[in-house]
Amino acid sequence: MAAQPTIPRRGLFIGGGWREPSLGRRLPVINPATEATIGDIPAATAEDVEIAVAAAREAFSRDGGRHWSRAPGAVRAKFLRAIAAKIKDRQSDLALLEALDSGKPLDEANGDMDDVAACFEYYADLAEALDGKQRSPISLPMENFKSHTLKEPIGVVGMITPWNYPLLMATWKVAPSLAAGCTTVLKPSELASLTCLELGAICTEVGLPPGVLNIITGLGPEAGAPLSSHPDVDKVAFTGSTETGKRIMTAAAQMVKPVSLELGGKSALIVFDDVDIDKAVEWAMFGIFFNAGQVCSATSRLLLHEKIAKQFLDRLVAWTKNIKVSDPLEEGCRLGSVVSEGQYEKIKKFISTARSEGATILYGGARPQHLRRGFFIEPTIITDVSTSMQIWREEVFGPVVCVKEFRTESEAVELANDTHYGLAGAVISNDQDRCERISKALHSGIVWINCSQPTLVQAPWGGNKRSGFGRELGEWGLENYLTVKQVTKYCSDEPWGWYQPPSKL
Numbered sequence: 001m002a003a004q005p006t007i008p009r010r011g012l013f014i015g016g017g018w019r020e021p022s023l024g025r026r027l028p029v030i031n032p033a034t035e036a037t038i039g040d041i042p043a044a045t046a047e048d049v050e051i052a053v054a055a056a057r058e059a060f061s062r063d064g065g066r067h068w069s070r071a072p073g074a075v076r077a078k079f080l081r082a083i084a085a086k087i088k089d090r091q092s093d094l095a096l097l098e099a100l101d102s103g104k105p106l107d108e109a110n111g112d113m114d115d116v117a118a119c120f121e122y123y124a125d126l127a128e129a130l131d132g133k134q135r136s137p138i139s140l141p142m143e144n145f146k147s148h149t150l151k152e153p154i155g156v157v158g159m160i161t162p163w164n165y166p167l168l169m170a171t172w173k174v175a176p177s178l179a180a181g182c183t184t185v186l187k188p189s190e191l192a193s194l195t196c197l198e199l200g201a202i203c204t205e206v207g208l209p210p211g212v213l214n215i216i217t218g219l220g221p222e223a224g225a226p227l228s229s230h231p232d233v234d235k236v237a238f239t240g241s242t243e244t245g246k247r248i249m250t251a252a253a254q255m256v257k258p259v260s261l262e263l264g265g266k267s268a269l270i271v272f273d274d275v276d277i278d279k280a281v282e283w284a285m286f287g288i289f290f291n292a293g294q295v296c297s298a299t300s301r302l303l304l305h306e307k308i309a310k311q312f313l314d315r316l317v318a319w320t321k322n323i324k325v326s327d328p329l330e331e332g333c334r335l336g337s338v339v340s341e342g343q344y345e346k347i348k349k350f351i352s353t354a355r356s357e358g359a360t361i362l363y364g365g366a367r368p369q370h371l372r373r374g375f376f377i378e379p380t381i382i383t384d385v386s387t388s389m390q391i392w393r394e395e396v397f398g399p400v401v402c403v404k405e406f407r408t409e410s411e412a413v414e415l416a417n418d419t420h421y422g423l424a425g426a427v428i429s430n431d432q433d434r435c436e437r438i439s440k441a442l443h444s445g446i447v448w449i450n451c452s453q454p455t456l457v458q459a460p461w462g463g464n465k466r467s468g469f470g471r472e473l474g475e476w477g478l479e480n481y482l483t484v485k486q487v488t489k490y491c492s493d494e495p496w497g498w499y500q501p502p503s504k505l
């Protein structure tokens with residue numbers, strides 16, 4: 001087991017320095033794998049939101065924006081690259097903090113830090129490329145006008161992020177917003193904020209101009225809500241539950257503030273009868289047990305062709321028994337704890353409701369016997385599911401998959417689309433034409449063919465329906481933080497000639 005690090009004691013990161021929260025309150029940091037309190041974080045309130053937003057506003061317009069918001073993208077790219085390098089330097093201690101705070105296996109946390117650094121690098125490239133996209137001419141059918149566009153930073157952005165990939169979900173927003181020239185107030189989840197606070201320390205080390213990125217930890221209603229309704233915040237970017245997403249959108253609507261929302265999901269993985277069963281089983285497991293299923297795009301509904309269903313489930317159970325469920329820091333751990341007691345209780349309730357509604361718990365469903373402390377739940381497979389059951393309809397956000405059989409391709413598509421959510425969907429088949437057809441038929445923002453969950457920084461990420469709107473990552477992620485300005489010039493020497501000129505006498 002890795003050595004336990006000291007948990008840094010941080011304040012709120014505002015205006016380039018550390019500040020105690022105005023009301024002096026702090027929240028405990030709990031390691032969900034041991035239930036131990038391992039540190040504390042500041043609890044910001046509306047007073048601190050005021051100070052942080054003012055710092056971001058000042059940084060946005062400082063020196064007329066010359067050093068940040070209106071500086072060439074190449075200037076900002078240098079900071080993004082420096083942040084990426086620091087993340088790499090501190091990779092093992094950041095990964096350890098992430099694992100301790102969230103309960104995810106250390107190997108996964110390490111992978112997250114690779115993705116964090118890669119995301120800062122990627123948006124450094126896009127910040128540079130932005131310079132070449134300015135003054136892009138618009139083709140017009142007349143000679144007397146010339147138009148071009150400017151892509152400008154949207155302003156001060158409020159970001160409210162979740163606990164499932166604490167630093168990575170923040171990075172998906174912070175990196176493109178900095179690339180665009182925005183300034184930011186980030187409010188991470190109170191359940192796992194440690195790595196986001198360390199990002200503040202990294203900003204100081206790379207000399208990021210004060211106020212460009214402010215990080216305020218605290219509770220949703222106390223710190224998140226005043227940020228989402230603040231009149232001086234120009235945009236809100238949110239990842240989290242659909243319920244909170246609705247509240248944020250309502251608050252932002254009062255100020256006609258744009259929002260992007262990345263919300264829940266109930267994504268399906270469809271497996272046909274022409275596949276290599278063991279390979280498909282492994283993707284099905286990765287789709288729901290990776291990060292203990294606490295993934296918005298988790299393929300939590302497994303649709304099996306009736307011809308292979310029995311054999312598939314036998315193999316799925318055999319493979320699942322083999323998953324190492326342990327303290328996240330143990331070598332080879334593949335399933336850690338869930339993030340919190342609240343989440344643990346919620347998942348157990350989903351399982352007991354499924355049972356009482358008549359579903360079968362084919363595997364798992366309880367606390368692993370060898371783990372007496374910590375919020376651990378066995379990887380769980382639920383069969384005999386009907387489409388009216390809660391387990392089919394609602395997001396569990398835990399290591400729990402529900403299974404249904406289908407006969408035909410159209411039945412599979414209908415089942416997959418039988419949800420208010422629309423984040424992702426996946427299909428496994430050797431028939432490439434069928435995969436193409438299904439990729440068009442699924443009502444989701446993401447489709448995976450012959451896999452589940454790969455997340456590529458270059459490719460757009462986001463959902464339809466109640467999974468939200470707007471796209472993160474790739475060039476779409478940058479557009480999220482830019483506004484397009486039309487600049488039109490009259491270039492004829494002739495007067496406009498609409499009104500009668502007054503008499504010269």
Ligand SMILES: NC(=O)C1=CN([C@@H]2O[C@H](COP(=O)(O)OP(=O)(O)OC[C@H]3O[C@@H](n4cnc5c(N)ncnc54)[C@H](O)[C@@H]3O)[C@@H](O)[C@H]2O)C=CC1
Nearest residue numbers: 161162188189219220221224225240241244263264296397
């Ligand atoms: N799409 C995703 O990636 C995520 C989905 N979820 C879903 O949400 C469920 C509940 O998890 P929670 O931690 O309660 O999610 P949540 O949506 O309440 O939390 C996400 C963020 O929103 C903030 N927040 C909460 N209330 C707020 C408010 N009134 N105004 C502004 N910000 C607010 C939180 O402090 C946190 O930073 C999970 O079981 C899962 O189904 C949770 C986390 C991530």
Ligand SMILES: N=C(N)NCCCC(=O)O
Nearest residue numbers: 164165295296297453455
């Ligand atoms: N890093 C991976 N594989 N996935 C990220 C999922 C992000 C989400 O739950 O919104």
Ligand code: NA
Nearest residue numbers: 030101191192
């Ligand atoms: Na925690």
